[in-house]
Amino acid sequence: MKLSKVFWGIVAPLAAIATSLLLVSGILLLKGNPPYETLKTMIDYGFTPRNIVAELNIASSYYIAGVAAAIGFKMLLFNIGIDGQYRMAVFFAAVVGGAVTLPPILHVTLIIIVGAVVGGLWGSIAGYLKVKRGISEVISNIMLNVIAGGLVAFLLQPGRLGEQADGSNNLNTPILATSGWMPTIKFLDGEIHSFLIVSVFIGIGYWVLLNKSVFGFNLRSTGMSFRAARAGGVNAPRMIFVTMALSGAIAGLTGMGTLLSETHSYSISFPSGYALTGLALALLGRNHPVGIAFAAFFWAFLDRSAGVLDLNGVPREIITIMQGTIVLSIVVAYELIKRINQKQEQRLVGNAGIEQISVPKAESEKNA
Amino acid sequence: MSILTKEKLKKTVTSPSRIAIIVAVVLIVASIVRRITGADDITSAGATGATLRFTIPLLMAGLGGLWAERSGVINIGLEGMMIAGTWLGAWFGFLHGPLVGFICAAIGGALIGLFHGFLVVKIGIDQAVSGLAINLLALGTARYLSSIYFAPNGGDISLSPQVKQPGVFSVPILSSFLADLNAKNIIVISDAAGILGGFVTEVSYATVLLFLLVPISTWLLWRTRFGLRLRFCGENPVAAESLGVKVFRTRYIALAISGMFASLGGAYLCMVSASVYREGQTAGRGFIGLATVIFGNWRPTGVLAGSFLFGFTDALRVRQSTSVHAILLVIVILGLLFAMWKLFQRNYKVFGISALSSLIVGVIFLKVPKIPDEFVTFFPNLATILVLVLLAQKLRPPAMLAVPYREREEGH
Numbered sequence: 001m002k003l004s005k006v007f008w009g010i011v012a013p014l015a016a017i018a019t020s021l022l023l024v025s026g027i028l029l030l031k032g033n034p035p036y037e038t039l040k041t042m043i044d045y046g047f048t049p050r051n052i053v054a055e056l057n058i059a060s061s062y063y064i065a066g067v068a069a070a071i072g073f074k075m076l077l078f079n080i081g082i083d084g085q086y087r088m089a090v091f092f093a094a095v096v097g098g099a100v101t102l103p104p105i106l107h108v109t110l111i112i113i114v115g116a117v118v119g120g121l122w123g124s125i126a127g128y129l130k131v132k133r134g135i136s137e138v139i140s141n142i143m144l145n146v147i148a149g150g151l152v153a154f155l156l157q158p159g160r161l162g163e164q165a166d167g168s169n170n171l172n173t174p175i176l177a178t179s180g181w182m183p184t185i186k187f188l189d190g191e192i193h194s195f196l197i198v199s200v201f202i203g204i205g206y207w208v209l210l211n212k213s214v215f216g217f218n219l220r221s222t223g224m225s226f227r228a229a230r231a232g233g234v235n236a237p238r239m240i241f242v243t244m245a246l247s248g249a250i251a252g253l254t255g256m257g258t259l260l261s262e263t264h265s266y267s268i269s270f271p272s273g274y275a276l277t278g279l280a281l282a283l284l285g286r287n288h289p290v291g292i293a294f295a296a297f298f299w300a301f302l303d304r305s306a307g308v309l310d311l312n313g314v315p316r317e318i319i320t321i322m323q324g325t326i327v328l329s330i331v332v333a334y335e336l337i338k339r340i341n342q343k344q345e346q347r348l349v350g351n352a353g354i355e356q357i358s359v360p361k362a363e364s365e366k367n368a
Numbered sequence: 369m370s371i372l373t374k375e376k377l378k379k380t381v382t383s384p385s386r387i388a389i390i391v392a393v394v395l396i397v398a399s400i401v402r403r404i405t406g407a408d409d410i411t412s413a414g415a416t417g418a419t420l421r422f423t424i425p426l427l428m429a430g431l432g433g434l435w436a437e438r439s440g441v442i443n444i445g446l447e448g449m450m451i452a453g454t455w456l457g458a459w460f461g462f463l464h465g466p467l468v469g470f471i472c473a474a475i476g477g478a479l480i481g482l483f484h485g486f487l488v489v490k491i492g493i494d495q496a497v498s499g500l501a502i503n504l505l506a507l508g509t510a511r512y513l514s515s516i517y518f519a520p521n522g523g524d525i526s527l528s529p530q531v532k533q534p535g536v537f538s539v540p541i542l543s544s545f546l547a548d549l550n551a552k553n554i555i556v557i558s559d560a561a562g563i564l565g566g567f568v569t570e571v572s573y574a575t576v577l578l579f580l581l582v583p584i585s586t587w588l589l590w591r592t593r594f595g596l597r598l599r600f601c602g603e604n605p606v607a608a609e610s611l612g613v614k615v616f617r618t619r620y621i622a623l624a625i626s627g628m629f630a631s632l633g634g635a636y637l638c639m640v641s642a643s644v645y646r647e648g649q650t651a652g653r654g655f656i657g658l659a660t661v662i663f664g665n666w667r668p669t670g671v672l673a674g675s676f677l678f679g680f681t682d683a684l685r686v687r688q689s690t691s692v693h694a695i696l697l698v699i700v701i702l703g704l705l706f707a708m709w710k711l712f713q714r715n716y717k718v719f720g721i722s723a724l725s726s727l728i729v730g731v732i733f734l735k736v737p738k739i740p741d742e743f744v745t746f747f748p749n750l751a752t753i754l755v756l757v758l759l760a761q762k763l764r765p766p767a768m769l770a771v772p773y774r775e776r777e778e779g780h
Contacts, residue, residue, distance in 0.1 A: 027512075031516065078494070078496050080496065080500070129753075129756065129757065133756060133757060133760040134760065135756045135760060136442075136770065138442070138444065138496050139658065139659075139662065139752075139756075140753060140756065142444075142655050142658070142749075143655075143659060143749040143750070143752050143753050144749075144753070146652060146655070146745075146746045146749040147746045147749050147750055147753070149746070150742040150743065150745050150746035151742070151746075153742045154740050154742035154743065157740075276500055276503075276504060279497070279500065283497065315511065315512045315515040315516070315525070317508045317509075317511040317512040317515070318508070318512055319508075320504060320505075320507060320508025320511070320512075321505060321508040321509055321512060323504065323508075324501050324502075324504040324505035324508060325505070327497065327500075327501045327504070328487065328493075328497075328498070328501045328505075331493040331494065331497050331498075331501075332487065332491050332493055335491050335492055335493050336491070339492075
């Protein structure tokens with residue numbers, strides 16, 4: 001039982017990737033590009049030392065977004081608000097961090113805490129609306145994402161909280177004092193953000209919280225059956241609220257690696273779309289901390305190696321198509337597996353039922 | 369029975385007159401504000417025309433969302449379907465003219481809707497996942513196809529070649545008469561003429577045709593057997609199936625229509641609102657469409673009202689940003705009038721809330737010289753959140769919205 005779960009957990013993602021590879025190959029053939037060679041150039045390019053480092057850095061952000069989504073999923077919450085939570089968090093962390101100067105470790109800690117708190121607060125709005133007003137977190141989060149984007153764009157204007165470097169179009173927050181920087185680690189041909197270590201700890205923390213704590217137990221049980229958990233004395237609405245806030249707090253750490261080790265200020269060029277990525281990774285990694293890690297690296301690899309496609313006359317958007325297909329096929333695969341398992345279980349239960357009924361019947365016949 | 373018909377009668381008698389009163393009050397206030405602030409654009413024919421052009425895409429996305437949600441399926445893929453519509457409309461419009469563009473967009477959208485249906489109805493995956501994946505796929509595919517088809521034809525990866533717009537018409541005598549009246553600058557009457565003028569001057573045929581989908585949707589959903597069954601599937605699929613309604617088939621049809629409408633909205637966006645496909649042209653309008661469904665309490669007329677409101681703010685922002693500021697004053701006056709009416713009704717709680725919020729808006733009007741564009745951009749989203757927070761008890765979504773449903777399998 002356990003083994004088959006692990007088996008399907010590995011086979012399903014691979015099948016999804018294979019499906020999307022087939023589709024992409026088909027599209028490439030239609031346009032007259034050789035699929036095998038194209039994919040090979042992509043893989044070669046993606047595994048050059050320079051790119052591996054860049055992929056690890058991107059993957060570190062993706063991983064945190066994935067964990068944020070996974071915590072929500074465990075509670076049957078669809079946190080599509082990761083985008084807004086991340087944007088608010090990284091912006092305010094950059095603003096607060098840029099406004100003060102503190103001893104090195106303290107400064108970094110403050111920035112990280114501000115990020116987590118702001119992300120958590122923004123996430124808890126959706127949690128509050130869900131618990132108190134019964135509003136689907138999907139809808140409220142979509143709206144909150146747009147509002148977050150607008151608010152940050154508004155506050156980033158020069159004269160408010162942002163500034164504009166001379167001769168540049170890019171708006172950004174004040175540069176952090178060096179005490180608020182996190183060092184980078186030399187690796188292969190580039191520099192890895194040391195925040196990668198933090199994201200590993202987030203993964204470990206996620207696993208411990210989920211599997212070794214009362215909170216995690218309550219969370220999983222509420223996710224499986226709202227009513228049963230309630231009967232068991234779990235305050236389910238409160239759990240929903242806390243989970244949404246927690247998911248937001250983790251989402252708030254998504255951009256920290258970039259902020260602390262690379263740009264040292266928030267600017268409008270900070271990437272968006274972490275919500276979709278996070279959700280996709282949580283689905284692909286089956287909410288498991290290790291699974292999400294593999295998925296995050298794979299996603300970062302796809303993103304990065306897409307760069308070589310344009311040079312070869314293949315539009316890089318084929319990678320977006322591929323990612324979309326992977327998400328869809330993985331979900332379809334899980335759904336089909338679930339259906340098959342259910343049928344098998346039903347059959348088992350059915351057989352067991354017949355045996356149970358037939359045994360006393362046989363005995364009664366014997367007695368008669 | 370007799371009480372029921374009486375009440376119904378009363379409702380039908382009062383509601384149009386009530387609407388007329390509200391329209392009159394808004395008009396008078398707008399007219400006064402125009403004089404005070406000098407924001408001439410808020411009641412001009414041009415503003416109405418622009419509002420129409422911004423409203424229709426939102427309306428189409430909203431109606432698309434409505435059809436899907438009434439059948440019990442949430443359609444987060446509206447944005448992706450709109451993107452598909454802009455692309456298909458632009459490409460086939462460029463090749464064979466606007467009519468073919470619209471038809472191809474409709475077919476393409478319906479197919480994507482059916483695809484969404486296959487995933488969530490037949491396979492039964494999470495409705496939000498499917499919708500988001502469709503958005504992602506549409507975005508990637510549109511860009512990919514643009515690089516193949518647009519680039520060699522005078523466009524590039526994010527821009528199509530110029531597309532011919534569908535024809536426009538003005539109602540012969542009425543249009544010029546209203547324009548004259550508007551120019552005379554008589555209080556209220558000129559304003560009314562200005563606003564009405566926008567509806568009859570240089571209106572695109574596409575606008576009229578797509579606008580007709582509002583009454584058609586209302587009629588289909590509330591006056592036909594098919595519509596009753598469709599809404600039944602959204603309220604209680606189990607009961608519907610036990611009475612012989614084919615839940616899967618109904619939802620497939622609803623989603624095909626949903627996709628078709630959203631895609632038509634996209635086609636309108638690139639052929640009427642603009643005359644070219646631009647990447648990112650939909651700019652989250654699919655999501656605003658989703659918001660109008662909530663805003664409109666899952667009713668076509670409500671969706672229409674929401675789209676008008678959001679389309680109006682969008683149009684003002686693009687045309688003349690001082691108008692947005694003037695609108696604040698309209699809100700203040702209307703809010704105070706509403707508060708006084710509630711005071712008259714001795715509803716002190718509502719009076720307090722509306723008076724206080726009008727005063728806050730009033731302070732903003734006096735202190736802030738210009739409303740930042742960013743705020744106008746997310747106004748629809750904020751308004752929806754506020755509606756959800758303040759009116760959640762009065763909203764009535766379909767009972768089984770977004771709840772997965774499995775049809776009973778034959779022979780088991």
